[in-house]
Amino acid sequence: MSDTRPQLKDLTLDALRAHLAKCGDAPWRADQIAAWVYTRGVEDPAAMTDLSADLRARLAADWRWRALEVEAVERSADGTRKARLAAADGEIVEAVLIPEARRTTLCVSTQVGCPLACSFCATGALGFRRNLSTAEIIDQVMRMRELLPEDRQITNVVFMGMGEPLLNLPHVLSAVELLLHPKAFAFAPRRVTVSTAGVVPKIAPLLEAAPVNLAVSLHATTDAVRDVLVPLNRRFPLELLMETLRGLPRLGPRRPIFFEYTLIRNVNDAPEDARRLVRLLRGLPSKVNAIPMNPHPGSPYRPPEPAVAERFLAELASRGVRVTLRRPRGSDIAAACGQLAARASGSRFVKPPLRSAENPAGGV
Numbered sequence: 001m002s003d004t005r006p007q008l009k010d011l012t013l014d015a016l017r018a019h020l021a022k023c024g025d026a027p028w029r030a031d032q033i034a035a036w037v038y039t040r041g042v043e044d045p046a047a048m049t050d051l052s053a054d055l056r057a058r059l060a061a062d063w064r065w066r067a068l069e070v071e072a073v074e075r076s077a078d079g080t081r082k083a084r085l086a087a088a089d090g091e092i093v094e095a096v097l098i099p100e101a102r103r104t105t106l107c108v109s110t111q112v113g114c115p116l117a118c119s120f121c122a123t124g125a126l127g128f129r130r131n132l133s134t135a136e137i138i139d140q141v142m143r144m145r146e147l148l149p150e151d152r153q154i155t156n157v158v159f160m161g162m163g164e165p166l167l168n169l170p171h172v173l174s175a176v177e178l179l180l181h182p183k184a185f186a187f188a189p190r191r192v193t194v195s196t197a198g199v200v201p202k203i204a205p206l207l208e209a210a211p212v213n214l215a216v217s218l219h220a221t222t223d224a225v226r227d228v229l230v231p232l233n234r235r236f237p238l239e240l241l242m243e244t245l246r247g248l249p250r251l252g253p254r255r256p257i258f259f260e261y262t263l264i265r266n267v268n269d270a271p272e273d274a275r276r277l278v279r280l281l282r283g284l285p286s287k288v289n290a291i292p293m294n295p296h297p298g299s300p301y302r303p304p305e306p307a308v309a310e311r312f313l314a315e316l317a318s319r320g321v322r323v324t325l326r327r328p329r330g331s332d333i334a335a336a337c338g339q340l341a342a343r344a345s346g347s348r349f350v351k352p353p354l355r356s357a358e359n360p361a362g363g364v
């Protein structure tokens with residue numbers, strides 16, 4: 001029989017406080033429980049020695065304490081680690097730890113598969129299976145943290161794994177609340193980044209609820225090309241997306257929007273693309289993260305020649321756009337951007353919108 005008890009980590013601290021009060025316990029016990037679970041990584045109520053034996057017994061009986069178990073861990077030559085994590089129903093998600101000199105970034109998934117079917121992304125080819133619960137998002141932090149040596153901590157969390165965070169907003173917001181809460185993980189808001197392919201109506205609600213960084217997966221500067229790379233663009237085209245971003249409150253040069261731009265050979269890597277990108281971003285506090293396309297089996301897309309990528313970056317930089325070229329991390333273990341596909345099966349990639357003499361702008 002499957003265990004139908006609720007998961008403790010589905011509750012925000014306020015919800016846990018309210019639950020305890022309802023059961024006749026002191027609400028501030030929630031802070032003690034959070035310190036054990038989120039600060040110390042203890043998931044067995046029997047070990048929570050500052051709680052009464054009676055409360056410990058009820059906590060053990062009423063709740064499930066773990067939502068994901070590590071199934072496999074792969075380690076890249078560059079130190080990146082990717083884990084396959086199994087949920088109680090057998091679904092698999094992937095999370096990636098990226099150690100750098102001064103920080104360690106964890107990339108978390110928000111859905112099993114993804115409904116957006118971006119044509120260059122391995123996760124998109126899986127189709128959508130289901131949303132992750134809050135506990136399943138949080139357990140990626142719990143399980144991945146255990147892989148780190150004592151002297152290393154996760155310093156940054158990016159919602160850039162499998163799935164579209166803004167199509168699972170309630171669970172993403174509860175998870176963000178636990179990440180930021182001083183009595184739980186206590187991450188500074190600027191160390192948490194939520195990335196979206198452009199689910200326009202959910203962008204303002206995200207930022208109203210949580211002061212996190214926003215990343216937008218742009219990848220193209222015309223609707224013709226973006227319609228093919230990010231099919232969601234047909235519902236929320238570029239102009240609407242950019243207008244929505246311009247209307248966001250509380251933006252400033254110290255709080256830019258991050259734009260992800262996957263450079264794809266002969267698709268979006270021309271100097272004209274760079275110049276159109278400059279125009280799109282004009283007046284918007286922004287930072288562009290250009291990422292050379294990470295190839296994966298079944299995809300027709302390739303990264304540009306290094307000189308072409310350099311030229312693209314130089315076009316942006318010379319016009320005052322802040323831009324960095326991201327090195328692919330963990331690509332040898334398929335842990336790099338767009339390579340997460342825990343259950344890759346047949347692919348359903350579309351024909352790339354290559355530029356040609358008849359179609360100089362690319363697109364189909």
Ligand code: SAH
Binds near residue numbers: 122196292296338
């Ligand atoms: N759905 C959200 C969260 C995923 S973030 C979003 O789209 O923003 C994952 C990032 O990797 C996105 O910017 C995505 O476009 C990018 N990506 C997908 N496939 C890629 C590939 N093959 N090479 C490089 N980047 C890729």
